[in-house]
Amino acid sequence: MEKTFDLAGGSVRDLNQFLHTGLAQSSVSRVEVANPNGAHSIAVGVDHPVDIQVRGHGGYYVGGMNKQATITVHGNVGWGVAENMMSGLVRVKGFASESAGASGHGGTLVVEGDASLRCGISMKGIDIVVGGSVGNYSAFMAQAGHLVICGDAGEGLGDSLYEAVIYVRGRIRSLGADAQEEPMTDADYLKVDELLKRAGFSHNPTEFKRVASARQLYHWNADADQEY
Amino acid sequence: MNKPLEHAVHAPKRVSREESAGFDRRTIDYIQNAAAHGLYEIRGLGAKRRVPHFDDLVFLGASVTRYPLEGYREKCHTKTVLGTRFAKKPVELAIPITFAGMSFGSLSARVKEALGRAASELGTSTTTGDGGMTQEERRSSKTLVYQCLPSRYGFNPDDLRKADAIEVVVGQGAKPGGGGMLLGQKINPRVAKMRTLPEGIDQRSACRHPDWTGPDDLVIKIQELREITDWQVPIYVKVGATRVYNDVKLAVHAGADVVVVDGMQGGTAATQTAFIEHVGIPTLAALRQAVEALEEMDMRGKVQLVISGGIRTGADVAKALAMGADAVSVGQGALFAMGCNHDSYWQDGAWHSAEAGYEQLGTAPGFCHHCHTGRCPVGITTQDPLLELRLDPARGAAHLKNYFKTMNMELTTLARACGKSNVHHLEREDLVALTLEAAAMAKLPLAGTNWIPGAGGL
Numbered sequence: 001m002e003k004t005f006d007l008a009g010g011s012v013r014d015l016n017q018f019l020h021t022g023l024a025q026s027s028v029s030r031v032e033v034a035n036p037n038g039a040h041s042i043a044v045g046v047d048h049p050v051d052i053q054v055r056g057h058g059g060y061y062v063g064g065m066n067k068q069a070t071i072t073v074h075g076n077v078g079w080g081v082a083e084n085m086m087s088g089l090v091r092v093k094g095f096a097s098e099s100a101g102a103s104g105h106g107g108t109l110v111v112e113g114d115a116s117l118r119c120g121i122s123m124k125g126i127d128i129v130v131g132g133s134v135g136n137y138s139a140f141m142a143q144a145g146h147l148v149i150c151g152d153a154g155e156g157l158g159d160s161l162y163e164a165v166i167y168v169r170g171r172i173r174s175l176g177a178d179a180q181e182e183p184m185t186d187a188d189y190l191k192v193d194e195l196l197k198r199a200g201f202s203h204n205p206t207e208f209k210r211v212a213s214a215r216q217l218y219h220w221n222a223d224a225d226q227e228y
Numbered sequence: 229m230n231k232p233l234e235h236a237v238h239a240p241k242r243v244s245r246e247e248s249a250g251f252d253r254r255t256i257d258y259i260q261n262a263a264a265h266g267l268y269e270i271r272g273l274g275a276k277r278r279v280p281h282f283d284d285l286v287f288l289g290a291s292v293t294r295y296p297l298e299g300y301r302e303k304c305h306t307k308t309v310l311g312t313r314f315a316k317k318p319v320e321l322a323i324p325i326t327f328a329g330m331s332f333g334s335l336s337a338r339v340k341e342a343l344g345r346a347a348s349e350l351g352t353s354t355t356t357g358d359g360g361m362t363q364e365e366r367r368s369s370k371t372l373v374y375q376c377l378p379s380r381y382g383f384n385p386d387d388l389r390k391a392d393a394i395e396v397v398v399g400q401g402a403k404p405g406g407g408g409m410l411l412g413q414k415i416n417p418r419v420a421k422m423r424t425l426p427e428g429i430d431q432r433s434a435c436r437h438p439d440w441t442g443p444d445d446l447v448i449k450i451q452e453l454r455e456i457t458d459w460q461v462p463i464y465v466k467v468g469a470t471r472v473y474n475d476v477k478l479a480v481h482a483g484a485d486v487v488v489v490d491g492m493q494g495g496t497a498a499t500q501t502a503f504i505e506h507v508g509i510p511t512l513a514a515l516r517q518a519v520e521a522l523e524e525m526d527m528r529g530k531v532q533l534v535i536s537g538g539i540r541t542g543a544d545v546a547k548a549l550a551m552g553a554d555a556v557s558v559g560q561g562a563l564f565a566m567g568c569n570h571d572s573y574w575q576d577g578a579w580h581s582a583e584a585g586y587e588q589l590g591t592a593p594g595f596c597h598h599c600h601t602g603r604c605p606v607g608i609t610t611q612d613p614l615l616e617l618r619l620d621p622a623r624g625a626a627h628l629k630n631y632f633k634t635m636n637m638e639l640t641t642l643a644r645a646c647g648k649s650n651v652h653h654l655e656r657e658d659l660v661a662l663t664l665e666a667a668a669m670a671k672l673p674l675a676g677t678n679w680i681p682g683a684g685g686l
Contacts, residue, residue, distance in 0.1 A: 016455045040448050045385050045456030061439070061452045065385040079448075080439035086384060102438040103380035105424070121438040122380055124424040141434055143424045163426060218429040219412065220267060 003028045008035035012042060019046045019069075038078065043071055046088075063090040066107060082109045085126055098135070101128045104145065110199040117154070120147040123164055129199035137176065139166050148195050150203055161213035167192050169207050180214040268502060270409065272599025272609065273560055274402050274495040274538060279510040281493070281538060282547040284666030285659050286675065289645045297644040304640040305650040308555050310532045311393060311462020311485040314454070318485075319371055319393050319462055321555070322351025323636045324651060325545055327628075328490075328536050328559035329375050329395065329466075331357025333410050333419045334497030334599065336616040337364045339608050342566060342624030344368030349625070350632050355395060355557070358408040358433060360422045361387040368621075373464065376453065379408055379433035381423040385456060393486070394453055395464040396446070398437075398475070401494025401537040404468025404508045407435035409498040413602040416611040446482040454483075464488050469514030469537065470507070476521035480531050488557065489518045491537025495560040497609060498600035511537035513669035519552030528552065542638020549639070550646075550654035551670060558632075565631035566624040567606040569596050573618040582606050582618075 003026075005015040015033065023031075023046075030051045036042055040059035043052050046069040054062065057075035067086045076094035085104040092100075095113035102118070104126025111119075114132035120139040133151030140156070142164030152170035159176020166179075167188070175181070184206075192205040247253065261269060290296035297304065311318040327347050332340050334357065341364040347354040353371035360382020361374055374391030376383060388394065399405065410419070410431040420427040440449040450463050465479040466488035479487045491511025496504065515535045522528045535548050536557035548556050560568075571586075571593040572579045582593070585605025589598045599609035607618025643651045646658045660675040661667035667674045668681040 012455065017458060020458055041452040041455040044452055045389075047385065060445075060448045064452050065388070065456055067385060079445070083439045084380060084383060084385070099439040103383065105384060118438065122434060124380070218426065220430050
C-alpha cells in the first residue's frame with residue numbers, strides 16, 4: 001500500500017510521526033513525499049523497511065539516522081543527508097550539499113550528482129558512492145566504510161583518515177594529512193565493483209585509485225613538528 | 229672598607245632560596261619537561277590555578293528584616309524540573325545536583341554503573357560522554373542524558389530514543405575549542421569497538437560537529453533531533469565558558485530547552501595543560517553572564533540553566549542557585565567521592581595501599597591528575613581489567629550518594645538560613661562578595677559596601 005504526504009499543506013512533523021509510530025502497524029510499504037520544497041529533517045529516524053520517495057528537493061538531514069528504509073530523493077539535498085545512517089539506502093538523484101553521510105555507521109548513500117565539502121566526514125562504516133565529484137576535506141577523520149568518488153576530489157582528501165578506504169576515479173587535487181595513495185589489490189577491485197553495482201553505475205573498477213591511511217598519526221609523535 | 233661581622237663569618241653555610249616569581253619552580257619544571265620530551269603535557273582534571281570562585285562569596289543569612297526557617301522542622305524543597313520549554317517529558321529531579329558527562333573510555337564501565345546507581349537512588353540524572361552509551365549505565369540510570377558530541381563516537385538512533393534528555397555538546401569548560409582525547413592505553417577492545425577505532429591508538433576526536441556549523445545550523449540540528457525523538461525529551465546545549473553571554477543567547481535562539489555552561493575549572497580526562505589553564509573563563513563569571521543573557525531574553529525559568537565547573541560543596545551549589553542557576557553538574561567531585569586521589573582502595577573486604585601505583589605514575593595521593601594514562605591507582609579512570617576491580621560499583625555508588633546527600637543538606641541549610649522554603653528561591657540579594665574580582669565578575673556588592681565594581685559604567 002502507498003501513502004502520500006504533501007508537504008505543501010502538511011508538515012514534516014506529521015510525516016515523521018507516521019514513519020516512527022504509524023508505519024509499523026500499517027500495511028504501507030511505500031511513502032510518497034510530495035512538494036518537499038527544501039524542508040529540513042525529511043524522513044529522519046526511520047527504523048522500518050519502507051520505500052520512501054521524495055519528489056523534489058530536500059533541506060538539511062534528509063534520511064538522518066536512517067535504519068532499514070530505502071529513501072530516494074528526486075532532487076538535490078542540503079547538508080548532512082543520511083547523517084549517522086545505520087542501515088538502509090539513501091539515494092540522491094541530484095546534488096548533495098556539505099557533510100553528506102556524516103558519521104554514518106552503516107547502509108549505503110548514493111549521490112548521483114556531485115557532493116560538496118566534507119562528504120563522508122567522520123564516517124564510521126557507511127558506504128558512500130558519489131557519481132560526480134566531491135568538495136574539499138571529504139572523508140575527513142573517516143573511521144570505517146568506503147567512499148567511492150566517480151568524478152574528482154577536492155583539496156585535503158582523507159585528512160586524518162583512520163580505517164575508511166577511499167576510491168577515486170578522477171583527479172585528486174590534494175591529499176590531506178596522513179592520507180596516501182596505495183596500489184589497488186584484487187580485493188579493492190571486487191569492492192569497487194560491488195559498490196558501483198549497488199549504486200547502479202557502470203564504470204570500470206580498474207579506473208579507480210585507492211586512498212587509505214598511512215597510519216602515521218595513530219600515535220603521538222614529538223618529532224612531527226605539528227605538521228598534522 | 230667594610231669587614232664582615234665576625235659572627236657572620238663563622239655562621240653555618242646559608243642556602244639561598246630566592247624564588248623567581250616568573251620562573252618559579254613550577255615553571256622551571258614545565259620548561260625542563262618540555263625540553264626533555266618535545267611534547268606538551270597532557271593531563272586530567274581541571275584548572276589548578278586559583279581563580280575567583282564561589283568561595284569568594286558569602287550569604288547574608290537572616291536578619292531583623294529576613295527571618296530564617298527552622299533547620300529540622302520546616303520543609304525546604306529541592307525538586308528541580310529541566311526542559312519545560314518544548315519537551316513533552318521534561319526531566320524531573322529530586323535535587324538540583326546532577327552528574328556531569330564523563331565518557332565510558334575515560335571511566336571504566338564499573339564507574340559508569342556506580343554513577344548510574346547513585347543517580348537513580350538520589351533521584352537525579354547522569355550523563356553519557358564522548359564514547360556512547362553503555363548498557364551498564366542505561367540499566368542503572370533512571371534518568372540518563374545522552375550527549376551528541378562532535379566525534380559522534382557510538383552515537384546511534386536506538387540509544388538516542390532510550391535517552392531521557394539529549395545534550396548537544398558544543399564545548400567543555402576544560403577545553404573550549406578543543407576535541408576529546410583518549411590515549412592508546414585506554415582504547416581497549418570494547419572502547420575501540422564502541423568508537424569504531426583501531427585498538428590502542430591515541431585518539432584525537434573532532435572539535436567541531438561534522439554536520440553543522442554556527443547558530444543557524446544549530447537551529448536545524450536541534451529540530452532534527454526533536455523530529456527523531458518525536459519532541460518527547462528535552463534538548464540541552466552545553467557550552468564551554470568563553471563568550472557566554474552570546475552563546476547562551478544563541479543556544480536559546482536555536483531552540484534549546486536547557487543551557488549547560490561549563491566554566492574553566494571543569495574537568496577532563498585528557499587535555500593539554502596549556503588548554504586547561506589558559507582557555508575559558510571562571511565558572512563564577514560565566515554564570516553571571518549566562519543569567520544576564522536569559523534575563524534579557526525574558527527566558528529565566530523558561531529555559532533552564534545548569535552550571536558546572538568546579539562545583540564541590542553544598543555552599544557552591546547554594547551560591548550557584550542564588551546567582552540564577554536552576555541546577556548544577558558535578559564531575560570531578562564525584563570522582564573524588566569514589567576515591568580519586570585516595571591513598572588506599574577497598575577490595576575483597578579490605579583496604580589496600582595505592583601508594584605504589586601513584587609512585588609509578590610519578591605522583592602522590594592528593595596531587596594525581598594522571599587520568600590520561602589509564603593507570604588509575606584506585607581503579608576509576610582506567611580500562612585495565614585488574615585496576616578497574618579496585619572500584620566496586622555498589623561501594624562507589626554508596627559514596628556518591630553520601631556525597632550528594634551531604635551537599636544537598638548543606639544547600640537546604642543555607643537556604644533555610646536565608647529564609648527560603650525552596651532552594652530555587654535563593655536570590656542574588658542573599659549574596660555579597662569578599663574580593664574585588666569576585667564582586668566585579670558576579671556583579672555583587674563587595675561585603676559591607678553597596679559597591680559593585682563596574683556597575684553603572686564601563
